[in-house]
Amino acid sequence: MLKAQVEYFKNLDGLRFLCFLAVFTVHSLHTDNPAVQTNFFFKLIVGRVLANGGLGVNFFFVLSGFLITYLLILEKQTTGKINILHFWFKRVIRIWPLYFACVIFGFIIFPLIKYYLGQPVDESADLKLYLLFLGNFDILKNGWPDSTELGVLWSISIEEQFYLIWPVLLFLIPIKRYWIVFSAILLISLIFRSLNDYPLIFHYHTLSCISDMAVGGFGAWLILIPSFRKFIVSLSKPKIICIYLAFFILFIFKDQVLDQLYVLRIFERLIISVLIILIILEQNYSLNSFYKMGNFKKISQLGLTTFGNYMLHVIGILIVVTLFKLFKISDNIYTLLIIIPTLSLILTIYLGKLSYHILEKPFLKLRKYIS
Numbered sequence: 001m002l003k004a005q006v007e008y009f010k011n012l013d014g015l016r017f018l019c020f021l022a023v024f025t026v027h028s029l030h031t032d033n034p035a036v037q038t039n040f041f042f043k044l045i046v047g048r049v050l051a052n053g054g055l056g057v058n059f060f061f062v063l064s065g066f067l068i069t070y071l072l073i074l075e076k077q078t079t080g081k082i083n084i085l086h087f088w089f090k091r092v093i094r095i096w097p098l099y100f101a102c103v104i105f106g107f108i109i110f111p112l113i114k115y116y117l118g119q120p121v122d123e124s125a126d127l128k129l130y131l132l133f134l135g136n137f138d139i140l141k142n143g144w145p146d147s148t149e150l151g152v153l154w155s156i157s158i159e160e161q162f163y164l165i166w167p168v169l170l171f172l173i174p175i176k177r178y179w180i181v182f183s184a185i186l187l188i189s190l191i192f193r194s195l196n197d198y199p200l201i202f203h204y205h206t207l208s209c210i211s212d213m214a215v216g217g218f219g220a221w222l223i224l225i226p227s228f229r230k231f232i233v234s235l236s237k238p239k240i241i242c243i244y245l246a247f248f249i250l251f252i253f254k255d256q257v258l259d260q261l262y263v264l265r266i267f268e269r270l271i272i273s274v275l276i277i278l279i280i281l282e283q284n285y286s287l288n289s290f291y292k293m294g295n296f297k298k299i300s301q302l303g304l305t306t307f308g309n310y311m312l313h314v315i316g317i318l319i320v321v322t323l324f325k326l327f328k329i330s331d332n333i334y335t336l337l338i339i340i341p342t343l344s345l346i347l348t349i350y351l352g353k354l355s356y357h358i359l360e361k362p363f364l365k366l367r368k369y370i371s
Helices: 011-028 040-049 055-079 084-116 127-131 135-142 154-172 175-195 199-204 206-222 226-233 237-257 262-285 297-303 306-326 333-369
Strands: none
Touching (some): 011 262, 011 306, 055 175, 055 206, 055 237, 055 262, 135 154, 135 199, 154 206, 175 262, 199 262
């Protein structure tokens, strides 16, 4: 096995932003206006082209599995061990400040805003579960929260559950046997999905989603095996086209291709995550790429604050939509497909930068205390 090198994967920043953008479009293109809902172009864009924007979260999960596993392998190869407490501390200062700010907004500020706007407050979410990073189980138990901001936090809950367990597993197992851990997790996830054929469980239960992280971890482990690395580095252009084309087809036609048969539903996340890790590895290592996301400077720069953008985009959308309603700007195909999403995206990017510099960056400076 090759020695893991200290690397900055510059091509992943742009991919992060595109993943966020996919999720953003799903949340920003919504209306209760029947005239717009039945419009051909609205149905085409929202119901077909962007219907599976939630796959951006799948991409985030695979990406986390890849990066975290690669860094832990690097640490173990370099020092002979994994400092679990240091790992947890770094995750805490990265995730917790903004996460708990969003929890405060969801449970306190959002209900107050609704109250002053004369709207009914009916929050079903369980605060205890969000404080314990179990928001995904709250959705399974109580349904979607009244606060749309809380609805974003389910994926962060799964990420935190992953961060809690992953370094312990990789600490206990020799690197050369990591494939056993990843394979076992994939098998457990597939068995769980086969016994729980329900859309909500497929999308929000930890045992269903954890396979994404395992595939990402598998990618980080495999890329250090010379034969596999050579395969990725020398991917031909036709093979690269097939990878992206397959992902694009599933992004547009997932419901028709994977959701119709029981067997395909069970393997859906695995199929999609394998394509995602191939894209990640192709971007990082292939010599025959048609493009590298790192060459798109503006998009890559926006990717640096993707965490804040993802966490706050619902607030950005909420502000714009509320202002449109207060000023009684009527819904139409142009405002819903162009004006509202554009203004919401601009505001969200600004909120992400504000969050990074005011809330996140001061805590990130604490990393200097870890050698």
